Amino acid sequence: MAGKDLERSKEAEGFEHEFESGLAVISQDKISDPGLAPHRVRMTDKSPKHAKNAERQVAVLFLLSVVGSFFALWAYVAFPITEDLSTVRANNLWLGLGMTLSLLGIGIGAVHWAKTLMPDFEVSEARHQTRGSEDVRAAAVEIVKLADQESGFSRRKLIRRTMYGALALFPLPALVVFGDLGPVVGDSLRHTMWKKGTRLTKDPTGIPIKASDVTLGSVFHVIPEGLAEMHEHKLEEKAKAAVLLVRLNQEDLKEDESKKGWSYDGIVAYSKICTHVGCPVALYEQHTHHLLCPCHQSTFDVTEHCKVVFGPASRPLPQLPISVDAEGYLIAQSDFLEPVGPSFWER
Amino acid sequence: MSLRRRLNGSRRSPLAATIVIAAGLLFSGGGFAVATSVVESNVATAYTADQIAEGKKLFLSNCASCHGLNSEGTKAGPSLIGVGAASVDFQVGSGRMPGQGSGPQLPKKTVQFTEAQIELMAAYVASLAPGPAIPDDKYLEATGDAAHGGELFRINCAMCHNAVGAGGALTEGKYAPVLKGVSAKHIYEAMVTGPQNMPVFNDSNLTPTDKQDIITYLAYMDENESAGGYALASLGPVAEGLFIWIFGLGGIIAITVWLAAKSN
Numbered sequence: 001m002a003g004k005d006l007e008r009s010k011e012a013e014g015f016e017h018e019f020e021s022g023l024a025v026i027s028q029d030k031i032s033d034p035g036l037a038p039h040r041v042r043m044t045d046k047s048p049k050h051a052k053n054a055e056r057q058v059a060v061l062f063l064l065s066v067v068g069s070f071f072a073l074w075a076y077v078a079f080p081i082t083e084d085l086s087t088v089r090a091n092n093l094w095l096g097l098g099m100t101l102s103l104l105g106i107g108i109g110a111v112h113w114a115k116t117l118m119p120d121f122e123v124s125e126a127r128h129q130t131r132g133s134e135d136v137r138a139a140a141v142e143i144v145k146l147a148d149q150e151s152g153f154s155r156r157k158l159i160r161r162t163m164y165g166a167l168a169l170f171p172l173p174a175l176v177v178f179g180d181l182g183p184v185v186g187d188s189l190r191h192t193m194w195k196k197g198t199r200l201t202k203d204p205t206g207i208p209i210k211a212s213d214v215t216l217g218s219v220f221h222v223i224p225e226g227l228a229e230m231h232e233h234k235l236e237e238k239a240k241a242a243v244l245l246v247r248l249n250q251e252d253l254k255e256d257e258s259k260k261g262w263s264y265d266g267i268v269a270y271s272k273i274c275t276h277v278g279c280p281v282a283l284y285e286q287h288t289h290h291l292l293c294p295c296h297q298s299t300f301d302v303t304e305h306c307k308v309v310f311g312p313a314s315r316p317l318p319q320l321p322i323s324v325d326a327e328g329y330l331i332a333q334s335d336f337l338e339p340v341g342p343s344f345w346e347r
Numbered sequence: 348m349s350l351r352r353r354l355n356g357s358r359r360s361p362l363a364a365t366i367v368i369a370a371g372l373l374f375s376g377g378g379f380a381v382a383t384s385v386v387e388s389n390v391a392t393a394y395t396a397d398q399i400a401e402g403k404k405l406f407l408s409n410c411a412s413c414h415g416l417n418s419e420g421t422k423a424g425p426s427l428i429g430v431g432a433a434s435v436d437f438q439v440g441s442g443r444m445p446g447q448g449s450g451p452q453l454p455k456k457t458v459q460f461t462e463a464q465i466e467l468m469a470a471y472v473a474s475l476a477p478g479p480a481i482p483d484d485k486y487l488e489a490t491g492d493a494a495h496g497g498e499l500f501r502i503n504c505a506m507c508h509n510a511v512g513a514g515g516a517l518t519e520g521k522y523a524p525v526l527k528g529v530s531a532k533h534i535y536e537a538m539v540t541g542p543q544n545m546p547v548f549n550d551s552n553l554t555p556t557d558k559q560d561i562i563t564y565l566a567y568m569d570e571n572e573s574a575g576g577y578a579l580a581s582l583g584p585v586a587e588g589l590f591i592w593i594f595g596l597g598g599i600i601a602i603t604v605w606l607a608a609k610s611n
Contacts, residue, residue, distance in 0.1 A: 043611050086574055093576065115610040202552070203502050213551035217541050220552055221502050246546075282506040285517060285544040292518050294506055299518055310518070 036122055044116045054116035058109050065105025072098025190339045192224075192241040194320060199225040200245060200269065200330040203238075208329045209245065214267050219284045220245040222269065224332070240340055242272040243320055244282055245330070246302055248289060254304045262321035264330065269320040270306050273341040274298060276313040291317070314343070393480070394470035402471030405464055409445055418475055423449075430540060431478020432469035437536035439465045441529075443543075451520030452543055479539040486559045487531040489566035496560030497567075503548060504561070511568050513581035517544065527569055531562045 043050040075094035081087050132140070148154050199208040203221040206228025214220060222243040230237065250266045262268070270291070274281045279295035284302070290309065291300040298311030306317035318340050321333035339347055394402075407416065413424030420426030424446075427434070438444035442456040460468070469481065501510060509515050512526030521544055526534065535558055541547035553561070572578075579586040 040609070042609075089574055089576060111606060120609075204498055210551070213549070215547060215549050217547040218549055218552060219546035280506065283517060283523075284546050285521065286541055286546045287544050288518070290518055294515070297518075 036124065039122065042116065042120060045120075051117065054112070058113045058117070061105050061109030061112060063105075065102045065109065068098050068101025068103075068105055070098075072102060074098075189341075189344060192335055192340060193227060193237050194224050194241055194243075194332045194335045196332065196334050197325070198332045199325070200243065200322065200332065201225050201228065203242070204228060210328045211264055211267060211324050211330055212328065214245060214247045214330075216247050216249065216266075217286045218247055219282075219286075221272070221282065239278075240273070242280065243269050244272045244284065244291070245269050246284060246289075248303060252289065252303050256305065259305060259319065259321075262319055262333070264322050264324055267322065267330065268302065269322045269330075269332075270300075270302070270317040271320065271336060271340040273317075274313055275308075275315040275317060276311070276342060278341045281317060394473060398467055398470040399474045402467035402469070402474075405460075405468050406471050409460075410468070413446070418472065427472050427475065429476040429478045430472060432473040432481050433479040433536040434540040434542070435469040435472045436465060436481050437533055437540060437542055439468060441533055452522060455524065479536070482532060482535040482539070482555075482558075486555045487535060487562065488559070489531065489563045491556065491560040491563035493560070493563045493567040495557075496562070496564030499553060499557055500561050500564050503553065507545075509581060509583070511578075511581045512565055526565055529565075531566070534558075534562050534565060 044054050045051075072095050075098050076091070079087065079091040079094055081091050153160060200220075200222045201208050201224065203223045206223065206225065208225060209220060209222070222245045223238060224241050224243075227234065227237055227241065245267060247265075247267045253263065253266060253268070255263065272280045272282055274293045274295065276293065276296055276298050279293050281291050281293040281298070281300065283292035283294055284290075285292070289302040291302055291306065293299070293311065293313065296312050298313035299309045300306040300313070300317050301309045305319055308314065308316060318336045318338050320336055322330055323333050325331045406414075406418070410424075410427075411418075413421060414427050415421045415424075418427040435444075439460055440458060442458040443453045445459060446453045447456070472478075473480065500508075500512075504512075507515055507517065507523035508526055509523075514525035515523050517523060523545070537545060538548040538553060538558055538561070539550070548558075573581070579590060
């Protein structure tokens with residue numbers, strides 16, 4: 001074995017010499033093949049007492065597995081799953097422990113047996129070359145030629161061309177069917193349920209909110225009017241339209257001239273969907289006026305149009321322009337003026 | 348979190364002596380002010396004038412150094428005008444007030460006053476201006492609708508306090524405390540007053556019945572153990588990930604090493 005290894009390492013050296021002239025840097029301290037580690041005789045090979053011990057250990061492990069199997073059977077009967085859901089826990093726990101013991105006993109026993117008692121001589125196998133021998137290559141070419149000749153693939157043009165046509169067209173129905181599998185996104189990422197005059201209502205009840213309800217320091221979790229009664233696509237709509245409503249002291253708000261009319265008496269409404277990857281941003285700190293996203297700690301400053309003050313989000317949370325109707329209920333002035341949530345390609 | 352606060356605490360230690368001396372001077376000054384000034388009180392509806400007067404004495408000797416002699420607030424503490432009896436009952440009743448030293452957030456600690464003293468201080472603060480009152484006992488019983496309470500909790504509270512009330516981190520050292528074992532009265536008062544950085548959930552947002560449902564849900568979570576086995580403090584992916592990376596992956600590495608090692 002060792003002789004063969006030596007030969008291989010010499011071959012490798014020769015291979016490298018061929019390229020030596022072309023290399024800019026010639027490695028001088030190339031790692032040499034360490035070969036096989038010297039063989040060490042195990043205790044179980046030297047002393048019959050150790051061998052006997054190892055044999056007993058393996059047997060004990062297999063017996064443990066037997067115990068585990070019986071335990072699992074017993075546990076299945078002793079901890080039945082009933083109408084009470086909490087019984088699942090005890091059932092799974094003890095049944096699982098029994099099965100674990102049963103499998104681990106067999107596995108560890110088998111490995112221990114192989115490591116301590118089965119013969120331990122080292123074997124090394126040389127890799128063969130990737131390129132086949134000339135004979136094998138010639139035979140392969142012969143087979144392809146014969147197949148072509150017998151099938152008439154090259155000769156019968158009509159068959160060949162119609163087959164190409166059939167193969168090219170057969171994926172078409174699948175493509176059409178797959179294309180219709182999901183809904184077409186269209187411009188649904190750019191619009192939400194909010195439109196001019198939609199009342200702001202409480203999540204989950206859908207009760208409309210009066211401006212006077214929103215006291216200083218309050219935070220309301222808001223859905224658009226009508227969402228609470230929806231049955232189809234309710235969650236899709238909620239995922240886009242969820243809004244957080246906060247009232248601040250008017251003097252704490254630092255509003256842009258262009259967005260001055262978007263708040264009402266210190267009440268501001270922002271999309272709850274993080275502009276980073278779309279988690280609900282709702283951890284509002286009453287005194288710092290910071291909104292924190294629990295997923296990646298993006299922090300938005302409510303006093304300044306929810307600009308990003310920390311974290312990976314790159315855009316402020318979109319603001320919902322709000323106002324009040326004749327009865328004093330808060331309403332939206334329009335939809336969000338930009339797409340809510342995380343960035344997407346065509347944004 | 349607790350480690351961080353401990354570290355902060357140890358870093359503050361050189362300043363502690365200065366702070367204690369300053370606080371002592373302020374307290375004695377406050378005490379002197381009590382002794383020399385004529386106590387005037389605005390009569391509130393639910394409390395007697397005597398209670399308010401006694402409460403003011405307690406306030407002046409224990410709270411005025413930070414909150415101002417007329418509760419108008421100073422740089423060290425906010426104004427207490429209009430915070431109501433519920434605020435006093437929550438802050439003093441949970442031991443958060445009187446605060447010891449500044450920091451990102453005042454922690455819960457041993458309560459410093461008796462129930463009777465807290466009530467007197469609450470009477471005084473309630474007399475300053477109308478504010479949230481101590482909740483009616485009928486809303487504090489855990490007999491509401493736990494399922495509805497759970498839904499409201501997940502919408503309004505879970506983002507900070509965790510879905511089962513195990514608490515969570517906020518920005519710059521602040522945190523939402525654990526709700527396990529917190530009394531129903533304190534949960535209710537926290538919702539109406541919005542202590543520290545918690546927002547307010549007034550009665551038009553969460554009606555008293557809604558609040559009772561939330562209390563019922565939290566009581567249910569306190570009483571029923573986690574159905575999925577050991578909850579690892581219910582902290583979710585961080586605690587669970589740490590466990591599986593250390594013990595799960597550690598176990599796999601140990602088995603791999605054993606498999607590949609030669610027998611003696």
